[in-house]
Amino acid sequence: MIHKVTPRRPTIAPLLKYMLRNGHGHEHDLNLVTWISSTTFVQDPIERDKYGLPITKQPEEPLNELIKEFEEQSTLHKGKAENLYAHYVISQHPDDRRLTQSEWYELIADYLQALGYDNTCKHAFIEHSEKSHNHAHIASSVVKSDGSIVDNTNDVLKGFDVLRKYEKKFGLKQLSSPERNWGKHYSKGELKAAGGSREEAMSKDWAARIRARFKAIEIENGGKLPDTMSKLVLALAKKGVAVKARQNEQGEITGISYKADDGPWISGSKVKASRLTFQNLQSNENVSYVPERDNPALLGNNDLKVNVAVQITKAQYKHIKVLKPRLRVFRRNKKQYASFTFYNSKKQREFAELMDAILELLRLLFDSNYGIDDDELLFYFSLEENFEYEYINQGISTYDVSDSVDALDNLLVEHKRWIGNFNHCETTHSLSWTHESTENELCVN
Incomplete structure (x- = not known):
């Protein structure tokens, strides 16, 4: 069995007319419409002859009385909710036998209880059997006798749990609920x-x-x-x-x-x-x-971004923008910075390209690397895809960095002489990370 949970609605009359009459969006053969049960005083509003068959011209008064009873229930709600009526449809599989009236009642009563309704709500259960599969319509006021309304959170999943239970109990074709199969309930x-x-x-x-x-x-x-x-x-x-x-x-x-x-x-x-x-x-x-x-x-698919930034003057900032080297320039806290960005991947490109880019910056800014304030050389890293700062120059090449700790250790040894090219500073700046139980550091001294 499957079920359909429709959006709540502000009126009940169109729904009850659809379920119990012809000419309201659905041409029913009233002989194939069965009143299952209800919690209303007004019962089956379909007038029938002595043989139990619907008469040709149906009087409107019984149906109007049923509508009025639902509407009076809704006046108990003093809150701000406007959509106070619900409509549910439970359909049998085409291969299923037709459920009896008492079986429908047992299933629907359990279904509504699982959804949070109680007997103080007004319900009407009607079966339609004019299609290849029998199905039941449920019309309900969502207002309880204390004026509160029924919470409709997770109605779909709650309803499927009940259907699975009664498929087994009544010997019907057993289906799997969307949360257990690979389907999706599209709204x-x-x-x-x-x-x-x-x-x-x-x-x-x-x-x-x-x-x-x-x-x-x-x-x-x-x-x-x-x-x-x-x-x-x-x-x-x-x-x-x-x-x-x-x-x-x-x-x-x-x-x-x-x-x-x-x-x-x-x-x-x-x-x-x-x-x-x-x-x-x-x-x-x-x-x-x-x-x-x-x-x-x-x-393995995470992109580790390693960033190095050097604070520069306004004049140097303008100079770099004109030359457009392989680096980015940005402003932060009223200061200018030039930075590099490198990406982690499985291609294991040589880490020396990072040092090449750093030396390129130094060649562009200074005759030698003397004069760089050690406190203005920044290292930082991020696992996010979006940069923290707004970069001005977007013309940058990106390089792949080995994601293997062993390979990275070897590269650090091979490029020790590159690291040694930096001035000896009293402060050491390092990028550290932990892989399993081994701690590794990349240091600029």
Whole structure:
């Protein structure tokens, strides 16, 4: 079974007429409309003959009385809410047997209770059986007897839990809820933006592409995802999905994002919150995470930016802008700086290019490197993609820096003579980081 939760509405009359009459947006054969039950004093407003068949011309008074009873219930609410009526539709699978009236009542009563309703709310349950699948409409006031209104948070997921329960109890075709499969419940607004087509909505949804590839991996892996984070990252890479993890200041992974092809990075909570967040991959999908084993795979796509900045004068700032070398100039706190930016990648470009660029700046500004105030040479780093400052000169080359600690250590030894070219200063400026249990420093002395 599936269900549909529609947006709440300010009036009830159009809905009840739609459900119980012809000519109101839905041409029903009233013989195929069944009154299941209600919590109203007014009962079935369809007039029937002695054989139980609806008469040709239906009187309007019974239906008007039903509408009035719903409206009177809503006057109990003294708050500011305006949309005080709800409409739900529960549909059987075409292969299901038709539920009896008592079965419908049991299911719907449990369904509404799960959504937060009680018997003081006004409800009416009506079955329509004119389509290939039987379905029930539920009209309800969301106002309780104390004047409060029913909270509609997570109505969709709460409703699916009840449907799964009664599929099993009544021997119906058992489906999986969206939080456990790879589907998505598109809102009415999302469908409207896509021209009313679910297929069109999916085609514009990059997250849908990522979910489809997770589904393919699950099928290929015997109905489950790979059992370690490293294996999962590898399986996704083979499907064209990149993975990027986020870390806190302590270096602990706090989140995960995915990117399919040339699409945007999307957080796990937006791709599939119930399954694909970093925590739910472990708790719900049984994907094991061991930092020492899996961090290289999870963090391999992070871009570590190493930045070096030297404070300069206004005249030097203008001079650099004219020459346009391989560096950036920016202002901060009414001071001018020239800086370099280098990116981490797996290509393992030589770290010496960083030193080349620093020496280039020195050659442009000074006959020698004497006169640089040691306190004006800054090192800083960031794991974010956006720079903290507004840079003026965008004409800069970027270089790849080895993401291997061993390779980086070797490069530091090889370029010791470059580091020695700097003046001996009383203060040491260093960029430090920790990889597993080994601490490494890049120092300018």
